[in-house]
Amino acid sequence: VDKPIELRGSLEQTILIQASTHVTNVNKTEVSFKDKACRSCGSEFTPDYPSSLYCSEPCKDKGRTNAYLLRVYGITLEQYTELHRQQDGLCMVCEGEGFLMKPEHRVKLVVDHCHETGEVRGLLCHNCNRALGLLQDSTESLERAIEYLKVQRLSRKGVRSSERKR
Secondary structure, three states: OOOOEEEEOOOOEEEEEOOOOOOOEEEEOOOOOOOEEOOOOOOEEOOOOOOOOOOOHHHHHHHHHHHHHHHHHOOOHHHHHHHHHHOOOOOOOOOOOOOOOOOOOOOOOEEEEOOOOOOEEEEEOHHHHHHHHHOOOOHHHHHHHHHHHHHHHHHOOOOOHHHHOO
């Protein structure tokens, strides 16, 4: 009763079932795929599937981030990392560290680029990148916004939020 009975359903599969009413082990025939080099680190590994490209989750993350940066901005992860190093890991505008917009994101600073030429300008936090985008990358608009803030700060003529409710 405790000894498994071997049933052969096909050449690809061998199913071992317990003589009692429950299944104890379902094994597909062991298939091993040819070793190959990891696309990220280059080390040899035995893939679980023929389509496996990376030897580990960290290598997979690195490879996917590299592919995204290449596809969208035309830079490699290595180039991004060099920009990050040159900027001391800080946003070029606010000098903050940035943040992850979503848990699945891998970088805190986003790539800022010219929408006309596609040229990468540097790394910014999401908020600063968005601010430039909302001002349509216009230095004139940005200068007027700066002047507005300076005048309002000096004159203190602005209406306080507590006064608006009255």
